[in-house]
Amino acid sequence: MSLRSSRWVGRTGPVALLLLVAGYTALWVVARPAGQDGGSYVGQLVGADAVLLMSLGMVLISTLPWVDTYFDGIDKAAIWHRRLAITGLVLLLPHILMSHGGDGPGWAGPAGVVGTVGLVTLAVWAILPRWRTIVPAPGRRLITALHETAPARLVSRLLSNYEIWRQVHRLTGLFLAVAVAHGLVDATPFGDSAVLRWSYLAVSAVGIGFYLYRELLARRGHGLRDYQVSEVRPVGDGMTEIALAPLGQPLRYEPGQFAMLHLESKDGWHRHPFTLASSPDEHHLRVTVKALGDYTAALQRTVRVGMPAVLSGPHGRFTHAHATGHQLWIAGGVGITPFLSWLRSLRTHPPGGPVSVYHAVRDEAPYAEEIRDLVADEPEVTFDLVTSSSGGRATVDYVLETSGADPREAWVYMCGPDPMLRALEADFRASGVPGSRNHREYFDWR
Structure with missing residues (x-):
């Protein structure tokens, strides 16, 4: 479906x-x-x-x-x-x-x-x-x-x-x-x-x-696809982007979905879910890894170009396809990943209305320049980098004021740390955003 x-x-x-x-x-x-x-x-x-x-x-x-x-x-x-x-x-x-x-x-x-x-x-x-x-x-x-x-x-x-x-x-x-x-x-x-x-x-x-x-x-797995690590590059703030090249039929997915990534190490194969950060139209598939635990920290240290990889999936239904009004995309830290896929797919999966993108970070902002380039020719898409080191906070009042969105017509999409999203979700509801238009990706269940 x-x-x-x-x-x-x-x-x-x-x-x-x-x-x-x-x-x-x-x-x-x-x-x-x-x-x-x-x-x-x-x-x-x-x-x-x-x-x-x-x-x-x-x-x-x-x-x-x-x-x-x-x-x-x-x-x-x-x-x-x-x-x-x-x-x-x-x-x-x-x-x-x-x-x-x-x-x-x-x-x-x-x-x-x-x-x-x-x-x-x-x-x-x-x-x-x-x-x-x-x-x-x-x-x-x-x-x-x-x-x-x-x-x-x-x-x-x-x-x-x-x-x-x-x-x-x-x-x-x-x-x-x-x-x-x-x-x-x-x-x-x-x-x-x-x-x-x-x-x-x-x-x-x-x-x-x-x-x-x-x-x-x-x-x-279902939808197993063979890949090979083609590039490993640090992107800042403890994040590493891994590019994977298909060795056969590529994985078919839609922007915002995630997949199980299987990588081989000395003690056998290990798997972990990662949101797909690339556009489905790209030949290479990209995931962004941040050291949030033992596995992701070890993965950043051990993954090498040429290593075999297997992807199973895709999974998830985090999509802006249903939105018809002003959309507010709010990311915290590595939560920018699904929005990267959306932004990299603007031409093939255009949103159904104006979009205001907010990325809340402490100071360093990976992908900020790329995002600015992606939205430069999109008059209905804006990008706001909110850095807490400079006193900025991506509060609901700030987002509604700077975006000009009517809370009764807005569609909210969020991904990031759970405490941040819980607070935002409650405040958006209090401001008048219907619960059916408050959406988030849950990545901390993994």
């Missing part, structure tokens, strides 16, 4: 999730066998809902094209995956406190403990890098102080390593399978209700099946 298709399609996925959860819960309410203890039954119901949520989470990280379509991009699907996983784990608490097992085998209880501890550990590990958004402000000083101790720095170095986390996170499906086995042999309603037993098996099979698909088949 084209990115220019109606955006409502991208909202059907979350609605379907809510309906599935509501329907499955209603089934447990309606099909309750006679003689079941009320409190224990509720505990087992929420345990079954937890399995459903985590199974649906497995579907959302399958990277299948239809997930991209019905969740408005796999970046948003990944956010829903996180929400489902956290909600499912929260439900495990009342499940543990309220449910009473049946006459299952001796391994049923320990299996439940192993599954729960494993899933909770992986979830906490995934959340840790975002602890500042979870911990209340008064507790942040204490955590920051503890973080400066030598043991904490060592643990932090290990836990923040993206490649280690990604490999260990692949165990999620195994822990889910252990938890499913626990529920199947220990849940008291299943002996008296074939409907509940078979629906539980179906839900579990979906989650485990998609896990096996992702581990055994999806790693081959």
